Amino acid sequence: MARLTKCEVTAKIAEIGLLPTFYEGNVETVKKIVAACAEGGAKVVEFTNRGALAYHVFSELVKWCDKEFPDVILGAGTIIEPSAASLYINCGANFIVGPLFNPEVAKTCNRYKVVYVPGCSTPYEISMAEEMGADIIKIFPADVLGPQFIKDVLGPCPWSRLMPSGGVDATKESISSWIKAGAVAVNMGSNLIVKDFVKAGDFEAIKKRVESCIQWVREARGTPLFLGVEHFAIYPTEKTDANAIADWYAEKFGFTKKEGQTSIMLSGVGSGKIEVMKSPEKGVQGHVAVYVSNFEAACNYLKEKGVKLEEPTVKARVKAVYLKEKDPAGNKVHLIYRP
Known part of the structure; x- marks a missing residue:
């Protein structure tokens, strides 16, 4: 079950401004990736449900994090149905992320008081997801919609908390454009946790990349030194x-x-x-x-x-x-x- 409240999780995502997302089937490699993210400043991490028995890997990760990185908040991504949401919540997920909006997943998350971050690509979908209790909306695919989409939605709906996913580059220009458009955070996968770095065992490079991205978020927000x-x-x-x-x-x-x-x-x-x-x-x-x-x-x-x-x-x-x-x-x- 989730160990944190919805308010605590959403506040931490908003505070950091970066939500790393990845999948890896080897438990030991997963631990090293999460450690690199945490040491770089990303204390909220999304593990995606994209492999056979992925929930087993996630369960082991949760137990390890509780001992080694108790301040890290773990969640599950690529969740498209309520049964998967329930499975990961019972494995210890503190939030659930999906590439699309499923009202039944929202009900499951609401039942357990767990944050649900659904993927939406239209103002109508965003509104429906918010009605079902979603506090942060994943704007997907971000590379198709662009930063202007977020700015345009926030014009008439300034209460929305939007997070682009898919197409956010690990550059100052890209991250600044999304944050200045009004994004509450950026959701980054392979552009952040680069496969070549993982393959080479260069987790220090991942840590530095995470740290740089968080600094660019802070600069775009005008955070004081x-x-x-x-x-x-x-x-x-x-x-x-x-x-x-x-x-x-x-x-x-x-x-x-x-x-x-x-x-x-x-x-x-x-x-x-x-x-x-x-x-x-x-x-x-x-x-x-x-x-x-x-x-x-x-x-x-x-x-x-x-x-x-x-x-x-x-x-x-x-x-x-x-x-x-x-x-x-x-x-x-x-x-x-x-x-």
């Missing part, structure tokens, strides 16, 4: 160690503690975190982590302003870099990007 404060860090003193500081915040406010190698992270149900560093640093009481939408662009922006940066730290699920200068209060500052 600097999004806000991701966390604030406190450094221990000679009189108070890190555990005492972390325990104080956990006891007073009920925050959850997660211990790492160099620090203890405290968080609640809302946004924003407190990091307690394990080791003191002379002359430093704290540091501020500024969350950015595009790591490389943010670094270049600061460099152009004459701000000097330390050597960046780049890992699979995070990128960070400290400014060489402190803020006026003596706090260190670093940028942080999480796909």
Whole structure:
């Protein structure tokens, strides 16, 4: 059964702006593709029902993701009948995508409170699908209809949330044209998850392609480079160690503690975190982590302003870099990007 609500799934698709879709029969290869998508920033992924016993592969993928990538939302695509929708929902699909609109599939999804993204190519189909509870409509085939179709539909129907599929290229020009036309997201298959990359085992190339496409979505939307404060860090003193500081915040406010190698992270149900560093640093009481939408662009922006940066730290699920200068209060500052 789905573990997330319809609102949570549709909000995440809209937030990211990119929904990768693919089919692969080998379970281990599927895991690597999903990992590449997730590490590139696409935390919602569509697995298509296009092979014999594809639902077995999907079931294994769901179990693996629950352990390795619990923040990834998996759904099933190429669903054209209610029995297939029910099968995949019971395998753990959080959303169902189809190349066409089938009212019976909509009923099945509504019964389980699961997101249904049907394929439509006319304003009438879009309206009928929305009446049956579809919050996001897949515009298919997008290469035939073009970005102008979305713009024209949104004129009289600004409430519609339309996502092109089939014909969206992995280029800044193509993605920008769809997003600027009003698309809520883009649904990309072989132009994103390139078969030659999969065959060569070059999953790093897929990750970089996913990351680039998400950056182009953000640029088209006009997303700011600097999004806000991701966390604030406190450094221990000679009189108070890190555990005492972390325990104080956990006891007073009920925050959850997660211990790492160099620090203890405290968080609640809302946004924003407190990091307690394990080791003191002379002359430093704290540091501020500024969350950015595009790591490389943010670094270049600061460099152009004459701000000097330390050597960046780049890992699979995070990128960070400290400014060489402190803020006026003596706090260190670093940028942080999480796909």
